[in-house]
Amino acid sequence: MSIRLRVTRRVAAAEGVVVLDLADPSGAELPRWAPGAHVDLCLPGGAVRQYSLCGDPGDRRRWRIGVLREPDGRGGSAQVHAALHEGVEVEARGPRNHFALVPARRYVFIAGGIGITPILPMITAAGADWELHYGGRSRRSMAFLDVLGADPRVTLYPRDEVGRPDLDRILGTPRADTAVYCCGPEPLLAAVEQRCASWPAGALHVERFAPREVGGPAGAFEVELAVSGLTVTVPADKSVLRVVEEAGIGVLSSCREGTCGTCETPVLAGVVDHRDSLLTPPERAANDTMFICVSRAAGPRLVLEL
Template sequence: MTPYDTELVVERREPAAEGVLALTLRHPLGAELPAWEPGAHVDLVLAPGLERQYSLCGDPADRGSWRIAVLREPDGRGGSAHVHRRLRPGDGVRARGPRNHFPLEPAGRYRFVAGGIGITPILPMLAAAEAAGADWSLLYGGRTLRSMAFTGELARYGSRVTIAPEDETGLLDLPSVLDGLPDGTLVYCCGPGPLLDAVEERCPAGALRTERFRPKERPAGAAAEFEVVLARSGRTLAVAPDVTVLDAVRAAGVEVLHSCTEGTCGTCETEVLEGVPDHRDSVLTEAERAAGETMLICVSRCRGRRLVLDL
């Protein structure tokens, strides 16, 4: 199936918090947009060579528009600055997706933890959990109340939501949410790396689902040369120690959809037909890594001498 890739227009631009802009995107001709589920993100091509991923934080039932929220990052790589300084209602922006590596799995009980702009993928999950009649709660932290997006929308959930600005309450009280979790509880967390690491330390095995905006720190491991066989053409490529699989494949003239090149967006996920990947991404679950059926070729390598990929 051809991935959705088209020009959309900015319909609305409005502040969601201090330093956070919410953008509503529509098709210029009013066409329906692809369906999506909570946890999904889209790629926006903001300028040549400037492509970024943003979580969809609107209503999945609304097929006429997509909503995203963008935090202004003064020390970022240019994506948020472009959105905040240049995108205005009526402007066009190329969109690809949606993709979902952070899906809300069925459960009777959820505990959600969000930090800062990490509330964006969590927001539609809350509505889905509420509609399903699940037992759920949200612990939401940020630097200040003014910097925390969508607190007005969250007010309708009452005591299920705990808003905890760090300048008023200190660091998030994770033990109150995560200690003694009943069996079958799923924990969903999105936010800064230190928060995700702290939640990961407290969660029972198999209970946690995360999405990272920055790559997780992992030991680099030995970087040895190996071979990649492109199954569709039968070509064999040598991947040098200082070259990624993605770069080797592209240098051979094979184009692969990719975006972040950091192992966080999942765009370059590729099926593995033979061989054992050395997973170095921040997207796949431990179960998916153990299965070895796919890999993110922008960062992951090979545990051995040969991989056969569905390319």
């Protein structure tokens, strides 16, 4: 859903990080959400960016996000820092959740930098048996240290003081009763994925802020749109999403790089060449959904519920 929200509070949470509280201008309750959820912000100038909700899921009056200003980014975070002050209104869409907290006896959370945002509500919902390993350039750059406090289950890794987290120690012993959640920069995610290769299937859950590098052939294929009664050809130089839009079929989309999940589409027939940064290996093997902004057909034809 789409909703108009007002910035009711803005504070600096760390070096280059602002935390915004967003509320309905009328005071109405906001849609429910669960740990791991994110929302789209439709920023001034037309950019749409995704931000994890990091407040209290039980608070129906406000949503909280933390935004790191990325000097080398695409400009969205710079717009947030420059334009979204207290009293300013912004359109939001969502919430959506592709990083949900699954039931487990025990949790290991690993966060790098602004990757702490989706983890914060998780540690509150995880019960007693969890541990958090949180790294950053320095304490000045690490947001929410005041919220995390002196909890003995939290280990901080300011790189200028102690170096990087010892992933071999943290993840060296696979445990069947443990879920691992990781969010942060790509080198951290890749390192965690490597260490968890020997863990039980489904133990690791990651969320990416940028798309993973995925290659592969990009030949043409046909897509049947079962609901619309159309069949279109997707050439090598266009995405399924773009071709579907050109055919006049409206599809919600946002990031167009396989990270937000907005354009998820049911697959009725055919085999998908998954190129997103969201689905787990079992979800890809199920072959019943795809993100049409980046994923393609692994054969000559797909049938989609569009």
